Amino acid sequence: MAFTIAKAGGTVPGPEERLRFGEDVAGPEDQVTVLRKKKARFRTVLVIGSEFADTEEKKMPEKKSQRWAWLRAQETGLAIPLVLLICIIGLVNPLFFDPQNIIDVLRNTSFMFIVAAAMTFVLIAAGLDLSVGSVIAFGGIVGSMVLAAGAPIFLGILAGVLTGAGIGFINGFVVVKFGIPPLIVTLGMMYAGQGAVLVVTRGTPVYPLPAAFNAIGQGNLAGIPYVVLIAAVVGIVAHIVLTRTTYGRMVFATGGNAETSRLSGINVNFVNLTVYILTGMAAAFVGMLMASRLASAQPGAGAGWELQVIAAVIIGGTSMFGGSGSILGSLLGVLFMNVVSTGMIMMRISAYWQNLVVGVIIVVAVGIDQYRRRKVA
Numbered sequence: 001m002a003f004t005i006a007k008a009g010g011t012v013p014g015p016e017e018r019l020r021f022g023e024d025v026a027g028p029e030d031q032v033t034v035l036r037k038k039k040a041r042f043r044t045v046l047v048i049g050s051e052f053a054d055t056e057e058k059k060m061p062e063k064k065s066q067r068w069a070w071l072r073a074q075e076t077g078l079a080i081p082l083v084l085l086i087c088i089i090g091l092v093n094p095l096f097f098d099p100q101n102i103i104d105v106l107r108n109t110s111f112m113f114i115v116a117a118a119m120t121f122v123l124i125a126a127g128l129d130l131s132v133g134s135v136i137a138f139g140g141i142v143g144s145m146v147l148a149a150g151a152p153i154f155l156g157i158l159a160g161v162l163t164g165a166g167i168g169f170i171n172g173f174v175v176v177k178f179g180i181p182p183l184i185v186t187l188g189m190m191y192a193g194q195g196a197v198l199v200v201t202r203g204t205p206v207y208p209l210p211a212a213f214n215a216i217g218q219g220n221l222a223g224i225p226y227v228v229l230i231a232a233v234v235g236i237v238a239h240i241v242l243t244r245t246t247y248g249r250m251v252f253a254t255g256g257n258a259e260t261s262r263l264s265g266i267n268v269n270f271v272n273l274t275v276y277i278l279t280g281m282a283a284a285f286v287g288m289l290m291a292s293r294l295a296s297a298q299p300g301a302g303a304g305w306e307l308q309v310i311a312a313v314i315i316g317g318t319s320m321f322g323g324s325g326s327i328l329g330s331l332l333g334v335l336f337m338n339v340v341s342t343g344m345i346m347m348r349i350s351a352y353w354q355n356l357v358v359g360v361i362i363v364v365a366v367g368i369d370q371y372r373r374r375k376v377a
Contacts, residue, residue: 075316078317106228117331123314124252124318128186130183130189130310131167137287143287144297217292287302312334313330313333315368
């Protein structure tokens with residue numbers, strides 16, 4: 001996709017004059033996005049797409065094809081195999097469709113989806129966070145220790161979330177300030193977090209926790225677990241932020257081309273810092289929810305989740321090289337991973353094969369991502 005950067009002093013003639021930062025213009029022949037530099041007297045116009053129609057005949061097939069455009073969506077490309085997989089597992093073991101099993105699948109999906117929603121922001125911004133598993137454990141431990149000391153539930157959850165935010169800030173600050181690749185930074189934080197959990201807990205769970213707090217992870221509303229409802233709210237908010245706000249457009253722009261985004265007036269460092277903070281907060285919040293579900297904070301909570309979350313997000317269509325992705329796709333990716341895991345158990349496949357299958361899925365997901373990038377190029 002070609003782009004052009006143009007500067008003009010004073011005002012820019014045409015419909016662009018009436019636009020604010022990041023709004024789209026759909027003209028009869030092209031579509032542009034106007035990016036206005038803040039604290040400057042010039043405007044930077046970034047043309048991110050252009051389609052020209054020479055004749056009316058060329059427009060007609062495009063209009064007809066729009067009604068079937070949903071079939072080409074990345075989310076649809078995953079939803080169809082997911083439905084087929086569910087049908088196959090259900091035929092092998094009809095208990096898969098048991099209401100209680102469906103509730104369990106949705107609950108497990110909800111825990112991972114909250115982290116995956118935040119990870120979507122990181123990957124779209126061309127980042128990577130391998131520390132989420134450790135943050136789940138450490139955030140849950142810190143928050144639960146506060147609760148076990150007699151603090152109110154709100155303060156306990158806040159302590160856990162702020163712990164995750166602090167870890168995310170460290171990750172983002174080191175990546176932005178020192179230019180160290182996020183793979184190295186977050187890998188180091190993963191091991192540091194695991195060590196910190198063992199030092200604080202000496203390998204023992206933190207309990208007892210208040211009954212009112214445990215009800216969050218164990219209770220339900222009209223048969224729907226609170227965790228599922230919480231995940232639904234998180235997903236809706238994340239989708240709105242990513243697709244309907246200036247911040248979301250900045251995340252996409254940063255992942256698509258950081259240098260162009262910087263020249264266009266986007267604070268790239270701010271974007272890179274905040275996406276890691278969001279992921280740390282989400283992971284620690286999930287740690288608190290897991291502690292609520294188990295009525296204790298486990299030192300081994302979240303172990304191995306980092307690659308599973310990343311794989312689920314990539315399977316959902318988010319590029320690990322940045323610039324594209326969606327919350328809905330991440331939801332489908334997480335659901336796919338949990339259906340595979342549950343299906344293998346219900347089909348009595350040895351647990352020793354599960355890690356092998358997850359590893360194959362990760363490699364295939366990255367391969368599909370590479371293939372999509374080549375097709376777009």
